[in-house]
Amino acid sequence: MNKDKKPQQNTILDIAEALKLSPATISRALNNHPHVKEKTKSDVLKMAAQLGYRRNQMASGLRSNKTHTVGLIVPRISMFFHAEVITTIQNALHKHGYNLIICQSNDLLTMEEELADILYASRVDALIVACTLQTTDFSHFDKLVSSGIPVIFYDRVPLDAYPATFIKGDDFRGGYLATCHLIETGSQKIAHISGKLSSNLYQDRTAGFRKAMEQHQLPVNPDWVFHQELTHENAKEAMTKMFSGAIVPDALFSANDVTAIAALEFAKENGIQVPRDLKIIGYSNDPRTSIITPALSTIEQYPAKVGQKIVEVLMEQLKNGEREVGQKPYVIPVDLIRRMSS
Amino acid sequence: MNKDKKPQQNTILDIAEALKLSPATISRALNNHPHVKEKTKSDVLKMAAQLGYRRNQMASGLRSNKTHTVGLIVPRISMFFHAEVITTIQNALHKHGYNLIICQSNDLLTMEEELADILYASRVDALIVACTLQTTDFSHFDKLVSSGIPVIFYDRVPLDAYPATFIKGDDFRGGYLATCHLIETGSQKIAHISGKLSSNLYQDRTAGFRKAMEQHQLPVNPDWVFHQELTHENAKEAMTKMFSGAIVPDALFSANDVTAIAALEFAKENGIQVPRDLKIIGYSNDPRTSIITPALSTIEQYPAKVGQKIVEVLMEQLKNGEREVGQKPYVIPVDLIRRMSS
DNA sequence: GAATTTTATGAAAACGTTTTCATTTTATGG
């Protein structure tokens, strides 16, 4: 059909020819190299605009080993928190002239490994990762790290020392705040549904929970603490177990919103009044929590701030080349969102 | 720090040397070229694996004008429907060895234009687009189209003839089904909150609405039909207007779920019983609709099917090179999800 | 077994930049 009219892209040579300059000078001008006259620079820029010139990323990347592309691995983009973080990252990177390749691991370790490999092969300039919940070994990122490619972990980060940068929410404080809130509103028999302790997220949230209980001299009933995959089904099962006992809890701190929602459903189905008989608080401020009846209290994680920080740190590292390794994680504050369920 | 131990990537030349073959043969073997002996192929593949060889995308792309990367422009990845479509697309493309660059227009036309430009410059092999609601002019995609790059529009597609491929939900049927359902459950005075008619989505959904009304010989009250941005606030305003009149509607078909939720909130706040006094149906089957009380009826759009179809059509076009232009849009069926609000 | 076709390989150019090194031009100081 319209195969003939391929409007071939103008190259640096076209600009060179038009201005009677060498391609080398054009390249320097376009890259704002200090050794080129101001007048020449502006001439080149003008001509480039006039010819609709667009740098060929691949040629440029091949020669300079820079792709101007950042990789991102995330469990699932449909998770509200991640969607927000990604949006912020993308908009910020865009301003700095970087592209973003977003990949989903579907929370599978094998997928995460494969993606790390692919993104390494794609020669991304940097990598941003929110790990799988099962990721405890990080050797699949070694290649990147030892090639000097900045790797930034956020949200779900390695537990032990790993030569990369970490940005995380204040999960300990989140757990602490949530639990204190339940206590302050009069609860004493508090249950806790959390995730597998292989992830820093749940280690910290649970630690915050225990700290608050201890501080208020409240006992933690081991039968009311769950560490399992945080699915709807698992949460309902846990609720069933707890509410078939002789003594039942009067409050629940769920380490994510999905399980808090499941718990609320369970309560409704079983005639348990929320918040009168059972107070519930979740984690993440998922949009659903504000819509369900009664609206769920939860912990706000400020995804936009997380995204902002990631890009800030990233640009710093890309500029300075060398990064300080082994430093403390950057911690983004969290806040309590109080609603009708507590 | 660890600058010294950059483990440089092995190239095609390393394989060539190891096997005493020429780089040309290696390249052909890796690309499964017919003119290379089976034995040689397997030798090369084995050695490539052994050396941990990964093709340099940029070199390959520069020479062959293929990036093995597909661009995607979407209003917002946090919209449930789009998140699901993207996930499907990504997983499918991944199996075919393609990368996906996901970009968000934030529903801004200027952003969409800029992104089309950037992705063109990035030499993506194909482009997938869900337009902005304001996009009525599509000339910013002309460059891509006339360069022979497959462009696939989905969900929000151009209204008039444009030489590209379209994949859309059956919005007319969705509007029709929703309205018929309201009528069949006993409603007669049906209101309709829709979006701006600049988008095919709302043209079609509204057309379906009108068709159903006409077929059942019910009048459409023009004061009860709104064409506005489908935000929470606008919906509440519309509801206020309608329910301050002498006659009030007994059912509402909202063209998206956000406004259906807003309408439900309005009803709750004003003591209007749903579904007794007012039946409500939304559109898209957003996760929130099943969680709100009463659960909202809505229209399921099967985002996974949409994603699947997109990739199917895309791979077809990438393989065959030439695409059939000006053909009918591919239409993905929709279904009614009946819940408590109707 | 020579002539021809088919199959498999190699040499070298090409893709569009960036960058090193060399060279020319301009500015500076005495």
Added chain:
DNA sequence: CCATAAAATGAAAACGTTTTCATAAAATTC
């Protein structure tokens, strides 16, 4: 105004593939 330093430009190589064209090796035909 010459010597020198500084600034601006150019020539050419390089990045790692793919691909055209040529050639060598193997298979086929008579």
